[in-house]
Amino acid sequence: MRLRLLVLALCLCACGCGRSRGTRNEGGSSEPAAPGSEAESAPAGEEAAPAEAPRNAFTDITEDSGVRFTHFNDASSRKYLPETMGSGAAFFDYDGDGRPDLYLVNGAPLLGDRSRAPSGILYRNLDGRHFQDVTRAARLDAPLYGMGAAVGDFDNDGHPDLLVTGFDEDRLYRNRGDGTFEDVTQAVGLTNRGFSSSAAFVDYDRDGYLDLLIGRYVEWTPQSDVACSPDGSHKTYCTPEVYKGQSNRLYRNVNGRRFQDVTRSSGIYNPEGKTLGVAVLDHNRDGWPDLAIANDTVRNFLYVNNRDGTFSESGVVTGMAYSESGATRGGMGIDTADLDSDGYADIVIGNFAQEMDALYRGSEKGYYVDDAAQAGIGLPTLMTLAFGTLLADFDNDGWLDLVFVNGHIEPDIAQIHPSQSYAQPMQFFHNEGNGHFRLLTGKSGSVFQLPLVGRGLAAADIDGDGDLDLVVTQNGRKAVLLRNNAAAQSWIRLRFEGRASNRTGYGTVVRAVAGSKVVTRSLTSGRSYLSACEPVLTIGLGNESRLDRLEIAWPSGITQTLENPALNKLLVVEEPAPGKGSTR
Numbered sequence: 001m002r003l004r005l006l007v008l009a010l011c012l013c014a015c016g017c018g019r020s021r022g023t024r025n026e027g028g029s030s031e032p033a034a035p036g037s038e039a040e041s042a043p044a045g046e047e048a049a050p051a052e053a054p055r056n057a058f059t060d061i062t063e064d065s066g067v068r069f070t071h072f073n074d075a076s077s078r079k080y081l082p083e084t085m086g087s088g089a090a091f092f093d094y095d096g097d098g099r100p101d102l103y104l105v106n107g108a109p110l111l112g113d114r115s116r117a118p119s120g121i122l123y124r125n126l127d128g129r130h131f132q133d134v135t136r137a138a139r140l141d142a143p144l145y146g147m148g149a150a151v152g153d154f155d156n157d158g159h160p161d162l163l164v165t166g167f168d169e170d171r172l173y174r175n176r177g178d179g180t181f182e183d184v185t186q187a188v189g190l191t192n193r194g195f196s197s198s199a200a201f202v203d204y205d206r207d208g209y210l211d212l213l214i215g216r217y218v219e220w221t222p223q224s225d226v227a228c229s230p231d232g233s234h235k236t237y238c239t240p241e242v243y244k245g246q247s248n249r250l251y252r253n254v255n256g257r258r259f260q261d262v263t264r265s266s267g268i269y270n271p272e273g274k275t276l277g278v279a280v281l282d283h284n285r286d287g288w289p290d291l292a293i294a295n296d297t298v299r300n301f302l303y304v305n306n307r308d309g310t311f312s313e314s315g316v317v318t319g320m321a322y323s324e325s326g327a328t329r330g331g332m333g334i335d336t337a338d339l340d341s342d343g344y345a346d347i348v349i350g351n352f353a354q355e356m357d358a359l360y361r362g363s364e365k366g367y368y369v370d371d372a373a374q375a376g377i378g379l380p381t382l383m384t385l386a387f388g389t390l391l392a393d394f395d396n397d398g399w400l401d402l403v404f405v406n407g408h409i410e411p412d413i414a415q416i417h418p419s420q421s422y423a424q425p426m427q428f429f430h431n432e433g434n435g436h437f438r439l440l441t442g443k444s445g446s447v448f449q450l451p452l453v454g455r456g457l458a459a460a461d462i463d464g465d466g467d468l469d470l471v472v473t474q475n476g477r478k479a480v481l482l483r484n485n486a487a488a489q490s491w492i493r494l495r496f497e498g499r500a501s502n503r504t505g506y507g508t509v510v511r512a513v514a515g516s517k518v519v520t521r522s523l524t525s526g527r528s529y530l531s532a533c534e535p536v537l538t539i540g541l542g543n544e545s546r547l548d549r550l551e552i553a554w555p556s557g558i559t560q561t562l563e564n565p566a567l568n569k570l571l572v573v574e575e576p577a578p579g580k581g582s583t584r
Contacts, residue, residue: 057394057428058470058482060447066131069479071455072107072118074145079228079235080110081220081243082145082167084409086387086455086475087120088198088530090149091462092160094138095179098570099125100460100534102471104479105146105164111222117143120164128463139180144171148456148530152201152210154188155256156503160535165196165214168221188258194246195220198278200526202289203502204266205309206555209253210502213268213291213526215275216246230416237409240297245274248293252309267303267311274298277334277389280506280524281345283318284366287557289507289524292320294331294349319368320347320360329355333389333457333529337400338362338520340435348377350386350404350529353420357381357389357404376437377402377429384424385409387529388457392468396489396540398519399431405454405472405529423451426472453477460534466491466568468538473531490514490541492550493570496523500556501575504535507555514544541567 075083087105094101101124108117119141123131135141140162148165155161159175172190173181185191195217201210218240228238250268251259263269268291277294283304284290291311293301299321303311315321323329330352339346344362351357356378360368372378381404388405395401406424413420426448429437456473463469467484474480492512496505509522523537541547550562554575565571 057486058447058484060480061129061483062478062481065129065481066133067102067123067479067481068133069104069106069121071104071473071476071479073476074107074110075476077235078225079237080222080225081218081237082107082110082147082195084237084475085147085167085197086407086453086530087146087473088148088456088528088532089458089471089473089479090151090162090532091458091460091471091534092151092162092532093534094122094160094162094175095124096159096177097125099128099464100462100536101125102131102460102462102481103140103149103162104471104473105149105456105530106144108143108145110145114143119143120146125462134179137179139182140173142171142183144169147196148198148215149532150199150201150212150525151532151535152506152525153503154201154210154212154253156209156498157256158497158503160504163199163201163212163214165199165530167195169193170196170199170214189261190251190259192249192261194249197276198526198528198530200278200280200291200524201504201506202280202291202525203253203507203555204250204289204291204305204311205252206288206507207253208498208500208502208556209256210504210506211253212251212259213278214249214251215278215293216248216273217276217296218243218245218274236412240274245272245298247271248273248275248278262309266309267306267313270301270313272298273301276332277349277529278526279334279336279347280526281336281347282509282522283345283362285343287553287555292334292336292347294334295328296330296332296352297328299328300331300349318366319370323355323358324370329358331358332385332387333404335389335391335527336524337391337522339391339400339431341518341520343520348389348391348402350389351381353383353385353408355382357384357386375435376439380427380429380439383419384427387455388472388531390457390459390470390528390533392459392533393538393540394428394468394484395430395486396467396491396538397433397542398517398540399433401431402429402437403427403457403470404429405452405457407453407455407475421451423453425449425451426454447480447482452480455529456531457528458531458533461493461536461538464570466493466538490544490547490567492539492541492547492565492567494523494537494539494550495535495570495572496537497572497574498554498556499575500558500578501554505554505573505575506535508537509553510537510539511551511553512539512541513548513551514541514546515548517541517544536570
């Protein structure tokens with residue numbers, strides 16, 4: 001993350017200046033104003049289509065819900081790098097009662113004793129409206145300077161497990177299935193320490209067990225901290241350029257019992273990376289998971305799966321490594337999905353202030369073009385600093401919308417750069433269905449107008465009404481829980497139970513056919529910034545009253561078709577046994 005100063009002459013750093021920077025139904029100033037108004041989100045020369053997203057779609061229910069979480073980042077005059085990072089959140093049904101619960105990652109003292117430090121908090125979803133702190137009872141109360149979280153059933157026992165990443169260590173908590181967790185980090189071989197960030201469970205070799213990708217940031221410790229100052233006397237947070245990068249780590253899951261570090265043998269190893277966001281996609285539609293990596297101040301990576309246990313890094317040749325002008329950017333959050341229903345995955349990356357957020361359009365030729373400006377995303381995001389980045393169909397109209405959670409890294413940024421602010425509003429971009437997005441921040445609930453020091457962002461249907469709700473984490477501030485009050489449209493939600501495939505169903509692709517309307521979605525891990533969404537697939541179908549069929553392609557190669565499934569239901573889909581479904 002970079003503190004950018006327009007007047008570079010003020011930049012005085014001890015290291016020199018950085019550059020500018022089967023199924024069951026379940027329930028039912030004189031400076032120009034920063035861009036970002038709704039009028040500015042339409043491409044130049046085009047009249048934007050009227051937005052259908054309802055006013056006041058999201059309501060802040062934090063206080064009434066019982067979620068009482070304030071992030072501890074151990075901020076001080078030392079200006080240590082991890083203080084700026086924030087932390088993530090994870091939605092998952094840890095107790096199997098059908099309601100997504102919420103885990104919030106927390107920090108701890110960077111130096112000294114941690115015995116009395118706060119821990120992350122696990123909130124049990126009681127009834128879709130109220131949450132209860134069950135951290136101690138679940139045995140998740142051990143302190144850690146945590147960063148991110150990922151969710152997946154690594155041992156295929158039917159109980160979702162929890163990975164928490166940290167700046168100096170990671171922890172894997174195995175879900176015992178009785179409401180408690182056990183720390184199995186050492187036992188399963190996750191012993192390589194580093195400055196970890198986002199992570200993803202992904203079955204990269206399609207053997208039915210979830211492997212683990214852990215993003216790594218930079219080589220930083222309190223002892224190696226560098227003093228940076230804009231005026232020679234007051235310390236600020238240094239740019240990542242003054243620190244060496246760390247290679248991401250890839251761990252292969254060996255029969256659900258241990259993890260083998262295959263970082264080098266798989267082709268993932270690259271110590272130049274400074275990763276903050278990771279996402280899984282099928283870049284070339286070959287049925288094998290590829291990996292998209294958002295890096296900070298260095299080029300982004302795209303690892304294409306060679307289907308033999310190795311990857312080829314193809315970010316430069318595919319066009320998603322740099323901006324359209326060939327510059328590196330401060331990549332933070334990331335998400336991938338097919339935004340325009342052309343059959344090819346697109347990639348969205350939230351970038352640093354004074355850098356447009358990116359929308360890399362995929363194509364059948366395997367190349368990406370940053371279409372953010374033309375799509376209406378570029379100009380409104382020029383002055384914001386995005387972290388949480390999420391694609392989801394929040395109004396269930398069949399088109400994926402986009403939310404950015406924003407906030408600067410320097411509390412005093414307005415004193416240096418009056419057009420910037422530390423706390424910044426979130427941004428909601430409604431997908432108009434014609435390749436364009438419209439900024440609806442003022443029409444998405446008053447909370448979208450409030451300045452937040454935003455970091456993590458995750459989605460889940462906490463109340464079972466079929467639309468996706470949100471949690472937002474803030475750096476050193478309170479987490480915010482948002483209920484989605486979108487107007488009723490048709491939907492179906494799918495929770496997978498793999499057999500030959502991984503139990504969570506990550507990598508499953510679904511094609512929903514309702515008359516002439518076809519919606520394709522896939523379930524993946526990673527996404528956003530330091531966070532994990534509920535591992536349930538939501539498919540919006542607009543005003544359709546009938547769903548003809550669901551065509552499901554499992555990671556194992558087994559396919560199945562469900563005819564005329566009921567709308568507006570959560571469906572538990574069990575993978576057919578080998579020989580029972582067709583195999584692609």
